[in-house]
Amino acid sequence: MDLSLPVIHIQSIYPQMILVLFAIIVVILPLFVHNLKRELLALISVVGLVLAYFSLINLWGQNLTGFNGMIVGDNFSIAFSIIFLVGAFLAVLLSLNTVENEYLNYSDFYSMLLFALVGLLMMVSSTNLLVIFIGLEILSISLYVLAGIRKMRVDSIEASLKYFLLGAFATGFLLYGIALLYGASGSIDLVEIGKYIQANGFSGTFILAGAAMLLIGLSFKAAFVPFHMWTPDVYQGAPTPVTAFMSAGVKGAALAVLLRFVWTIAPLSKADWTIAIWIIAFLTMTVGNVVAIAQSNVKRMLAYSSIAHAGYLLVGVLAGSQLGQASIMYYLLVYTMMNLGAFGVISYLGNSNKQENLNLRDYRGLGFKHPFAGLAMAIFMFSLAGVPPTGGFVGKFYLFNSAIQAGYLWLVIFGVMNSVISAYYYLRVVVNLYMHEPEKEVAVPKASLGLSFALLIAMVAVLQMGIMSSSYFEFFRQAVIAMP
Amino acid sequence: MVGELVPILVLLAVAVVIVAGIIGLTHLFGPKHPDPVKLSPYESGMEPVGEARTRFSIRFYIIAMLFVLFDIEVVFFYPWAVVFKKLLSMGSFILIEMLVFVGLLLVGYLYAWKKGALEWD
Numbered sequence: 001m002d003l004s005l006p007v008i009h010i011q012s013i014y015p016q017m018i019l020v021l022f023a024i025i026v027v028i029l030p031l032f033v034h035n036l037k038r039e040l041l042a043l044i045s046v047v048g049l050v051l052a053y054f055s056l057i058n059l060w061g062q063n064l065t066g067f068n069g070m071i072v073g074d075n076f077s078i079a080f081s082i083i084f085l086v087g088a089f090l091a092v093l094l095s096l097n098t099v100e101n102e103y104l105n106y107s108d109f110y111s112m113l114l115f116a117l118v119g120l121l122m123m124v125s126s127t128n129l130l131v132i133f134i135g136l137e138i139l140s141i142s143l144y145v146l147a148g149i150r151k152m153r154v155d156s157i158e159a160s161l162k163y164f165l166l167g168a169f170a171t172g173f174l175l176y177g178i179a180l181l182y183g184a185s186g187s188i189d190l191v192e193i194g195k196y197i198q199a200n201g202f203s204g205t206f207i208l209a210g211a212a213m214l215l216i217g218l219s220f221k222a223a224f225v226p227f228h229m230w231t232p233d234v235y236q237g238a239p240t241p242v243t244a245f246m247s248a249g250v251k252g253a254a255l256a257v258l259l260r261f262v263w264t265i266a267p268l269s270k271a272d273w274t275i276a277i278w279i280i281a282f283l284t285m286t287v288g289n290v291v292a293i294a295q296s297n298v299k300r301m302l303a304y305s306s307i308a309h310a311g312y313l314l315v316g317v318l319a320g321s322q323l324g325q326a327s328i329m330y331y332l333l334v335y336t337m338m339n340l341g342a343f344g345v346i347s348y349l350g351n352s353n354k355q356e357n358l359n360l361r362d363y364r365g366l367g368f369k370h371p372f373a374g375l376a377m378a379i380f381m382f383s384l385a386g387v388p389p390t391g392g393f394v395g396k397f398y399l400f401n402s403a404i405q406a407g408y409l410w411l412v413i414f415g416v417m418n419s420v421i422s423a424y425y426y427l428r429v430v431v432n433l434y435m436h437e438p439e440k441e442v443a444v445p446k447a448s449l450g451l452s453f454a455l456l457i458a459m460v461a462v463l464q465m466g467i468m469s470s471s472y473f474e475f476f477r478q479a480v481i482a483m484p
Numbered sequence: 485m486v487g488e489l490v491p492i493l494v495l496l497a498v499a500v501v502i503v504a505g506i507i508g509l510t511h512l513f514g515p516k517h518p519d520p521v522k523l524s525p526y527e528s529g530m531e532p533v534g535e536a537r538t539r540f541s542i543r544f545y546i547i548a549m550l551f552v553l554f555d556i557e558v559v560f561f562y563p564w565a566v567v568f569k570k571l572l573s574m575g576s577f578i579l580i581e582m583l584v585f586v587g588l589l590l591v592g593y594l595y596a597w598k599k600g601a602l603e604w605d
Binding site: 008024027031 | 577588591594595598599
C-alpha cells in the first residue's frame with residue numbers, strides 16, 4: 001500500500017474553521033454560564049464573523065488550493081463568501097429586536113446561523129461535487145432547524161416541515177445528478193468532468209440527464225419556477241431574520257454553484273441548454289412578479305419578490321460571460337442589503353409574536369409615526385423595484401447589460417417589463433406607509449439599537465452602491481472565474 | 485459486457501441454492517414443537533401484530549441520536565487506525581485530525597449531557 005499525504009494548505013479553510021469554532025462556543029457557553037444575555041451571544045457571533053472576514057480577505061488573490069483540490073480558494077469563492085458574511089451579520093443584528101423575543105433558545109439560533117454560513121462557504125469554495133453536496137447539507141439541515149425554531153408556533157413548524165420534505169426531495173435529485181455525472185465521466189470534480197466533456201462533447205444520456213438533475217436540484221434550492229412552491233409558506237412561517245438570511249444566502253450559493261457548473265462543465269456557447277435556462281429565467285421572473293401582486297401579507301409578497309429576483313439573477317448566468325458573473329455578484333450584494341433591510345423593517349414594525357403586523361393594511365400611516373423605519377422601507381422598496389439612484393437599479397442595469405451583450409435581447413425586454421410590474425406592488429407598500437390614514441391603532445414597541453443599526457447600514461450601502469457603483473463592480477470583476 | 489456478468493449470475497445461483505437447501509432441509513428433518521409464542525417473529529420482543537401507529541416515548545429519539553453520535557464515531561476510527569502508523573511517519577497531521585474529530589464529538593456529548601439527554605426522567 002502506497003500512501004502519501006496530499007498538500008493540505010490548512011489556511012484555505014481558516015474562515016470555515018473560525019466559524020465552526022464560534023458556533024461551538026455560542027452553543028456551549030450558555031450551558032456553563034447561566035443567564036447569559038442574548039446581546040452577548042450576538043456579540044460573540046459577530047466577533048466570529050469579523051475574524052472570518054479578515055481571514056477571507058487574507059486569502060484574496062492567493063488562489064490557494066487546499067486538501068488536494070477539494071477546496072478552491074479563488075477570488076470567486078471569496079467574493080461570494082464575503083456577501084454571505086454580510087448577510088449573516090445583518091441577520092444577527094435583526095435577531096436582536098424585541099419582537100424576535102420568542103425564540104426559546106438564542107444559543108441554538110446563533111449557532112445554527114453560523115453553521116449555515118459554514119455550509120454556504122463550503123458550497124462556494126469547491127469544484128468537487130461531493131464537497132459542494134456536503135456544504136449544501138450543512139446549510140440545509142441548519143436552515144430546517146432555524147425555520148422551525150419558534151417551537152410553539154404552528155406556522156413555524158409547518159415551514160420547517162415543508163422545507164425539510166421538499167429540501168430532502170431536491171437533495172435527492174442533486175445527488176442522483178452527481179452520481180450520473182460521475183458514472184459517465186469517472187470523476188466527481190467539475191474540472192475533470194469538464195475535461196471529459198471537452199473531449200467527448202456535451203452529449204450522451206448520462207451526462208445530459210446528470211446535468212438536468214443537477215439543474216433541478218439547484219433550482220429547488222434557489223426557488224426557480226417551477227420549483228418554487230415551498231418558498232412562500234416557508235418564508236412566511238420562518239422567523240423574520242431567518243427568512244432574510246435564507247432568501248439571500250441560499251439563492252447566492254445555488255447560483256454560485258450553477259455558475260461554476262456552467263463555466264467549467266458546459267460552457268453555454270457549446271451546449272444547447274441555454275434554452276432551458278432561458279425558459280426558467282423567464283418563468284421565474286414572470287410568475288414571481290405576477291403572483292406577488294395578489295399578496296396582502298408583506299412577508300409572502302417579499303417571498304414572491306425573491307423568486308422574481310432569482311429570475312433576474314439567472315439572466316446573468318445565461319449571459320455566460322465574465323461580465324455576467326460580476327453582475328451577479330454585484331446584484332447579489334445589493335439584494336442582500338435591500339432584502340435583509342426590508343425584512344428588518346418588517347421586524348421593526350412588528351408588534352409581538354402573536355400580532356406581527358404583517359398585513360399591508362397594518363402599515364397604513366406608519367410612515368409618519370415611525371419616520372426612520374418608513375424612510376428605510378421606502379428606500380428598500382425603491383431599490384427592489386429598481387429605481388435610481390439606488391443599488392437595485394445599477395445591479396439590474398449591469399445584469400441586463402451583460403445579457404444584451406450576449407445577444408438575449410428578448411429576455412431583457414421581458415425582464416424590464418417585469419420590473420415595471422414589480423414597481424406596482426413595491427410602491428404599494430410605500431403608498432400604504434405614507435398616503436393612507438391608519439385604520440386602527442397599531443402598537444409598535446421600541447426597536448432595539450442593533451436593528452436600527454442594521455437598517456442604517458443597509459440603507460447607506462444600498463444608496464452608496466447606487467451612486468458609487470464602479471468601485472464595487474471593479475472589485476467583483478477581479479473575482480470572476482478565469483476562462484477555462 | 486455480458487461475459488463480465490456471469491460471476492454475478494453464478495453467485496446468485498449459489499445463494500438461491502444454499503438458502504433453499506437450508507430452509508428445505510430444516511423443514512424435512514427439524515423437530516417440530518410449535519406453540520404460539522414460538523411462532524411469533526420476536527419471541528421476547530414487542531407485540532408483532534397490531535396497530536402500526538402506536539405511540540411510544542419521544543425519549544427514544546434522543547437515545548437514537550446519541551447512538552448515532554457514539555456509534556458512527558467508531559466506524560470512522562477503523563479506516564483511520566488502519567493507515568495510522570504509516571501516515572504518522574509523515575508528520576503528526578493524522579493525529580491532530582483525529583483529535584479534532586474526537587473534540588467535535590466531545591462537544592456534542594457535552595451538549596447532550598448538559599441538556600439532560602442522558603437522564604431518563
